[in-house]
Amino acid sequence: MYVAAKGGEAAIAQSQRLTGWRRRGDAEDAENPALTPTQIDQQLGLAVDRVMTESAVHDRALAALAIKQARGDLMEAIFLVRAFRTTLARLGAARPIDTGTMAVRRRISATFKDLPGGQVLGTTFDYSHRLIDFALAAERDGDAPPAPVEAETSAAAAMPRVTDILGAEALIEPADPAPGDPAPGDLTREPPTVPYGRDVVLQALVRGDEGFLVGLAYSTQRGFGRNHPFAGEIRMGEVAVELVPDELDFPVSIADITVTECQTVNQFAEPAGEPPDPAMPGPEAAAGPRFTRGYGLTFGEAERKALAMALVDRALRAEALGEAVGAPAQDAEFVVAHSDSVEASGFLQHLKLPHYVDFQAELDLLRGLRRQSAPADTAKAAGGGS
Amino acid sequence: MTDTAHAATPGLAGYNFAYLDEQTKRMIRRAILKAVAVPGYQVPFASRVMPLPYGWGTGGIQVTAAVIGPEDRLKVIDQGADDTVNAVSIRHFFARTAGVPTTTRTQDATVIQTRHRIPEAPLQRGQIMVFQVPIPEPLRWLEPREPETRRAHALADYGIMHVKLYEDIAHHGQVATSYDYPAMVAGRYLTAPSPIPRFDNPKLDRSPALMLFGAGRERRIYAIPPWTPVESLAFEDYPFEVQRWSRPCALCGATDSYLDEVVIDDQGNRRFICSDTDRCEQRRAEAAS
Numbered sequence: 001m002y003v004a005a006k007g008g009e010a011a012i013a014q015s016q017r018l019t020g021w022r023r024r025g026d027a028e029d030a031e032n033p034a035l036t037p038t039q040i041d042q043q044l045g046l047a048v049d050r051v052m053t054e055s056a057v058h059d060r061a062l063a064a065l066a067i068k069q070a071r072g073d074l075m076e077a078i079f080l081v082r083a084f085r086t087t088l089a090r091l092g093a094a095r096p097i098d099t100g101t102m103a104v105r106r107r108i109s110a111t112f113k114d115l116p117g118g119q120v121l122g123t124t125f126d127y128s129h130r131l132i133d134f135a136l137a138a139e140r141d142g143d144a145p146p147a148p149v150e151a152e153t154s155a156a157a158a159m160p161r162v163t164d165i166l167g168a169e170a171l172i173e174p175a176d177p178a179p180g181d182p183a184p185g186d187l188t189r190e191p192p193t194v195p196y197g198r199d200v201v202l203q204a205l206v207r208g209d210e211g212f213l214v215g216l217a218y219s220t221q222r223g224f225g226r227n228h229p230f231a232g233e234i235r236m237g238e239v240a241v242e243l244v245p246d247e248l249d250f251p252v253s254i255a256d257i258t259v260t261e262c263q264t265v266n267q268f269a270e271p272a273g274e275p276p277d278p279a280m281p282g283p284e285a286a287a288g289p290r291f292t293r294g295y296g297l298t299f300g301e302a303e304r305k306a307l308a309m310a311l312v313d314r315a316l317r318a319e320a321l322g323e324a325v326g327a328p329a330q331d332a333e334f335v336v337a338h339s340d341s342v343e344a345s346g347f348l349q350h351l352k353l354p355h356y357v358d359f360q361a362e363l364d365l366l367r368g369l370r371r372q373s374a375p376a377d378t379a380k381a382a383g384g385g386s
Numbered sequence: 387m388t389d390t391a392h393a394a395t396p397g398l399a400g401y402n403f404a405y406l407d408e409q410t411k412r413m414i415r416r417a418i419l420k421a422v423a424v425p426g427y428q429v430p431f432a433s434r435v436m437p438l439p440y441g442w443g444t445g446g447i448q449v450t451a452a453v454i455g456p457e458d459r460l461k462v463i464d465q466g467a468d469d470t471v472n473a474v475s476i477r478h479f480f481a482r483t484a485g486v487p488t489t490t491r492t493q494d495a496t497v498i499q500t501r502h503r504i505p506e507a508p509l510q511r512g513q514i515m516v517f518q519v520p521i522p523e524p525l526r527w528l529e530p531r532e533p534e535t536r537r538a539h540a541l542a543d544y545g546i547m548h549v550k551l552y553e554d555i556a557h558h559g560q561v562a563t564s565y566d567y568p569a570m571v572a573g574r575y576l577t578a579p580s581p582i583p584r585f586d587n588p589k590l591d592r593s594p595a596l597m598l599f600g601a602g603r604e605r606r607i608y609a610i611p612p613w614t615p616v617e618s619l620a621f622e623d624y625p626f627e628v629q630r631w632s633r634p635c636a637l638c639g640a641t642d643s644y645l646d647e648v649v650i651d652d653q654g655n656r657r658f659i660c661s662d663t664d665r666c667e668q669r670r671a672e673a674a675s
């Protein structure tokens with residue numbers, strides 16, 4: 001009888017077989033052809049973007065396949081890609097991408113009505129009414145939505161970053177690499193220790209679960225660590241990835257990838273004990289309060305994630321900027337340790353594993369405690385352990 | 387660096403022996419060596435994402451992958467049993483990726499990966515126990531912040547744990563910790579023995595086997611080398627005690643093993659049987675012959 005409580009190898013194999021069968025759905029149904037990774041990539045592209053961002057691998061085909069295998073469960077797909085990622089050899093480190101030279105497909109600023117390069121709305125759900133489009137249910141092969149109209153002016157025109165415009169007046173803190181430009185840390189290769197550097201925090205935030213970051217960012221907007229953000233600029237488009245191979249001394253472009261970048265402009269901080277920067281124009285560079293920044297970056301089109309990341313990044317800089325710290329979103333140990341969906345989901349779901357032994361120990365303990373506090377006759381009914 | 391090992395050794399095509407690449411194994415072995423050198427100290431290591439979920443034994447799997455060789459014989463238990471779902475899954479993982487022979491007999495195993503139990507059969511010299519650890523920090527429930535707990539270990543300042551045990555006794559008349567019972571290793575580091583029942587704590591003391599603890603999600607490895615003194619925390623007037631049962635195992639009659647309670651009907655009737663399925667089966671086989 002007790003054997004039924006323990007899973008045998010045969011039961012596991014059958015469970016996996018059933019799961020695989022369920023994944024396909026009704027294979028006999030002519031309306032249900034097998035889903036191809038290409039369809040997922042092309043028609044569910046934002047899911048692919050999220051999986052690539054949080055799994056930290058830029059590979060659309062792989063992410064699409066993982067989504068198919070995971071039956072649309074994006075956390076599971078992220079886990080699949082992460083587990084694959086660990087097995088990949090590292091061939092080198094790319095140069096930092098330059099989002100200032102991005103081939104922009106969308107670019108909005110909430111801080112300036114107009115600016116060099118203009119506002120480019122591009123693809124977004126932002127200005128749509130969220131009405132279910134029942135006509136889509138009848139969309140058939142060959143049906144194509146109206147093609148987009150080409151812009152009259154080239155989007156490749158100069159489009160400086162909003163933060164650079166503010167930076168020219170020294171109104172915002174610089175975002176230069178640290179002195180000596182050390183290579184950024186990598187939490188997948190070195191166990192991060194508290195206090196974390198901002199490089200590791202940003203890495204954790206990119207990999208962090210979008211829902212968790214949206215909730216944290218929202219909490220700062222409601223007063224739990226408020227940091228007065230303006231969406232200085234959100235830009236999305238293609239950037240070149242360049243690598244300097246060991247055997248060459250010049251960069252080689254290895255790919256163009258789509259990224260979304262968000263830079264928030266936040267309230268002020270005095271430069272903390274920095275000497276005046278002689279490179280900065282004007283006397284105002286020397287001292288005085290400046291805007292501060294939050295930074296978000298993702299693969300693909302993932303504007304909500306990039307914005308949330310920027311708010312949380314800024315919140316986590318509170319201590320370094322000399323602000324009062326107390327809210328969850330300002331606590332780097334809390335945020336970094338709990339934002340990763342693969343870690344969180346795994347540990348949460350381990351509760352489904354057997355805990356017979358520990359539960360037995362607790363039962364035994366509880367019965368013992370009850371025996372101590374209860375009259376002798378009721379204690380007898382507890383049976384079992386000593 | 388490439389692994390030339392794959393073609394020559396058994397295991398899963400396209401993957402290195404025991405899944406992890408050799409550089410990762412070396413990194414883990416360095417952490418293990420440090421852990422053995424400083425018994426009970428939690429050594430940070432660059433834990434990898436494994437194809438099994440965090441919380442399901444990734445730390446133990448990485449430790450096992452780093453120490454196992456083709457000549458080893460692996461046993462995997464969960465809750466003391468070889469046939470529980472996760473034990474089956476992890477045993478399959480190593481059978482596939484390392485092609486090592488597996489066994490359920492404690493005496494025959496050279497490496498034993500476990501979750502929540504130490505086998506009843508006495509461990510032997512040369513055996514390696516690998517524990518899956520969810521929370522490596524024994525002070526975590528008392529202090530959630532890592533810098534604070536690291537400072538406590540550095541100063542061997544374990545006052546909060548003694549206060550916790552004292553408060554348990556004041557409230558309940560006994561220490562209300564039934565598993566993952568904190569122990570001092572080699573008189574220096576307070577150590578979480580992983581969620582084994584406190585029944586198993588005495589087996590850690592001066593064991594002839596090497597005890598390795600892997601916490602994948604928390605990125606820590608620690609060790610109790612052979613013959614290391616391990617003392618479960620207690621007070622002179624409230625000595626450490628283990629669980630005892632007033633009845634023997636319903637299957638093999640053992641009176642000295644940890645028993646699982648099994649509900650056998652809807653009338654509240656229960657049976658108590660050995661949690662260590664291998665020990666129970668061996669005893670029954672001996673009785674039958």
